[in-house]
Amino acid sequence: MPSALPTLAFGGDYNPEQWPRSVWEDDVRLMREAGVNLVTVGVFSWALLERSPGTFTFDWLDDVVDLLHAHEVKVDLATATASPPAWLARAHPEMLPVRADGTVLWPGGRQGFCPSSPVYREHALRLCRAMAERYGDHDALALWHVGNELGCHNALCYCDVSAEAFRGWLAARYGDVDRLNDAWGTAFWSQHYESFDQVLPPRVAPAFPNPTQQLDFRRFSSDQLLANFVAERDVLRELSPGVPVTTNFMVMPTVREMDYFSWAPEVDLVSNDHYVTAADPEGHRGLAFSSDLVRGVAGGRPWLLMEQSVSAVNWQPRNVAKRPGELLRNCVQHLAHGADGLLFFQWRASRAGAEKFHAGLVPHAGTDSRVWREVVELGATLGRLEEIAGSRADNDVAILFDWQAWWACELDSHPSEDVHYLDMAHALHRALLDHGVGVDVVHPDSDLGGYRLVLVPTLYTVTDAAAARLEAAVASGATALVTYFSGIVDEDDHIRLGGYPGAFRELLGVRVQEFTPLREGERVHLDDGSVGDVWSEDLRLAGAEAVASYVDGPVPGVPALTRHAHGQGTAWYLATRLEQPALDALVGRLLAEADVVPVVPPAPGLEASRRRGDDGSWVFLVNHGRDPLEVPVAGVDLVAGGHTDGVLSLGPGAVAVVRED
Structure with missing residues (x-):
């Protein structure tokens, strides 16, 4: 056997x-x-x-x-x-x-x-x-x-074999070619199809290929x-x-x-x-x-x-x-x-x-x-x-992540080639790591009900159902942060009309009239002393309060960071890419508002995580720094052996896995 x-x-x-x-x-x-x-x-x-x-x-x-x-x-x-x-x-x-x-x-x-x-x-x-x-x-x-x-x-x-398979996949997805024409917006640039037999993969073309065709080809592949x-x-x-x-x-x-x-x-x-x-x-x-x-x-x-x-x-x-x-x-x-x-x-x-x-x-x-x-x-x-x-992780914070949003976010002919899907996801995760807080990275369709804090980085494309899940989590008491270039289009890559950020406009209590992306190397300063780059927006308040505003750049005086009370929770919006120290401070503020506590008190270079099982819990500690650390934790270190009575000495580059008392 x-x-x-x-x-x-x-x-x-x-x-x-x-x-x-x-x-x-x-x-x-x-x-x-x-x-x-x-x-x-x-x-x-x-x-x-x-x-x-x-x-x-x-x-x-x-x-x-x-x-x-x-x-x-x-x-x-x-x-x-x-x-x-x-x-x-x-x-x-x-x-x-x-x-x-x-x-x-x-x-x-x-x-x-x-x-x-x-x-x-x-x-x-x-x-x-x-x-x-x-x-x-x-x-x-x-x-x-x-x-x-x-x-x-x-x-x-x-290849031609892929082209034939792609046509079959499209027929199954859309049912008829009229639905495909609508989803792909083929009235633009005379791209209308009379039958699925006319469709090809997005091969090299004289100009930008159809964006929804590119997105569907990635889904198909x-x-x-x-x-x-x-x-x-x-x-x-x-x-x-x-x-x-x-x-x-x-x-x-x-x-x-x-x-x-x-x-x-x-x-x-x-x-x-x-x-x-x-x-x-x-x-x-x-x-x-x-x-x-x-x-x-x-x-x-x-x-x-x-x-x-x-x-x-x-x-x-x-x-x-x-x-x-x-x-x-x-x-x-x-x-x-x-x-x-x-x-x-x-x-x-x-x-x-x-x-x-x-x-x-x-x-x-x-x-x-x-x-x-x-x-x-x-x-x-x-x-x-x-x-x-x-054993499993047990975290109060979630970052929403979607491969299809990644594909769509980085298609060509967008407002700025400097907007990369992973930028904010990595930066927010880094901030949480440095604050000593564990995080789940989950799909937007996940059940968000158990999280105190939900972070939504550059979720360019989002379904109505996923947007509703986030709204329900906030209404029930969660804190959320949505960043720039989120909620802009639906799953067909069609703009959500009426003002950005589209799917999240009412939740956030803001309305963006126009994107004002920054030139290469250009930076904007905010009135709280923080600095941003890559992106700014001509934003209007529609129920939210301004937390910080631009003092220079394309739209001086316009809010760059907002906060909106919604139900029992709050929804924040960040309309620029903050430099890491300012983002770290913002994440700290959000954690405090959401009442999220670290695994252990944070320290420079320390990474801390916790897994829980039926028979107990284990704290994992890694010292990525060059200085020794004293970590307040009590239990048995399974790596080095021995019991710690409240403080563990962790040398530079050292690790510990502590079964908690």
Whole structure:
């Protein structure tokens, strides 16, 4: 019978096919030494498993899976459909992906297939079925892994096969072409369609492509990739019932092409890949945001970190190695924000191929290395942290996030190319982190009733239902902050007429007559001493009070920050991009108004989070700074061991996980 997943998973991608069999016994011995309990096998093995159509060679994989089982290492088995073999691309070049300008993406890399290709689907399902029939009841099997990072390189394909599939998707969405014409506003620029047969993907055109066509094409592309996952998942459920099925998402900062909120209900376990941006000296902030968003995608449930790097990666412009202690800090952060397992790419650093300089748990230097010693230390630490598994975050603050709003916000022909969807989301999350407050990053359609404070950054497109949810939360007593360029359009990217910010105008008690975006490098000063850039607006009060106003710029004297009492709560509006210190102060004011308290008293460089379970609660502490900290917390530190009677000493770069008294 297949195995259950480990309580707290630890391991990574294992690619024994890259190595002679003489290495395999050493691999499993080292896995036991490090405490590895789960490895992903077979991700990029299609070409070695099916060397010609329908002819499968499983003997080597049989040996690998049996060997792992004999050494008590559980298997996350991939369907091996991530990259088609050369023989398939040669036989069916029509399945290759195509860029918007018509450039064909040829074999030689990975993911060389059009997501809409029926040829790819047919061959992938044949392999998936063969894998499930052979390994579906193997004792080592704990998890099925469909594909790998679906859409990482081929999310948007503009070929004729995709065009036909896009037309079918549009017909299902709109029913008739008149509804499509209305949604796309095709009366503009003589773009009217007489039938779906006339529609193409938004390929390179002489001028700006139709914005709703672009938005729908992104929706379609996300759905096509998801449909490939669902097709394989259904085969696995049929032939290997009871074994959970996942695929590794890529939530921040890597890929934006998939709407993972729509994907999450289709997986049995949400898993994610995350790599720290080496160019960012504060990459830990992006990690915290990403992990909070993954938890939001998972509906608050624990999730699995499927990939991260033990040290440097190979694909960034400058692949900076992690410094001593950074690996443990990154891992504790992921656990703090909801992960119930830590896997890596990859087990043993490759000796050949495009990723040969990507770090592995077993580095090129071997076990006589700092990296290996930190890996063994990490495995031992995770063994002491098993009791946190299954616990959840418990937060009073939410940030609303929507991939489709991200797509729409950054379409062309907008008021300013300097408005980026993630800017305010990251800045607000950073402010909360520094205030020591946990936050859930959730979809606008989520139930907001349990939150004291809801932050709405640049939610350019929003549905009537989502706007109503925010209004109801405020009316029931929540505090909300909505930022510039929010509520502007509906889901068809049609302007909400009558004055900005459209969907939120009455809730906020303001009416914006005109956007007044700023020139490159231009700044505006507010009468409370704060400074903004990128954006300003010609705003009129319609029930709200002015909290701060511009003293210069395009609209001096006009309110830039407002507050409106609504029902039992309050709704704030921010009409410029504040510099971080001023935004930090504003967030502090909002937290006080909403009566939100920090996990522990904030301190420079300290990150604090809490998870709760049926048997208690755990505070996760990470000192990102260079100075030692004294943190008021009482309980048992599961990392270092020992009890703290009210104050924990946390050195520079140190971490702690405290089971609270």
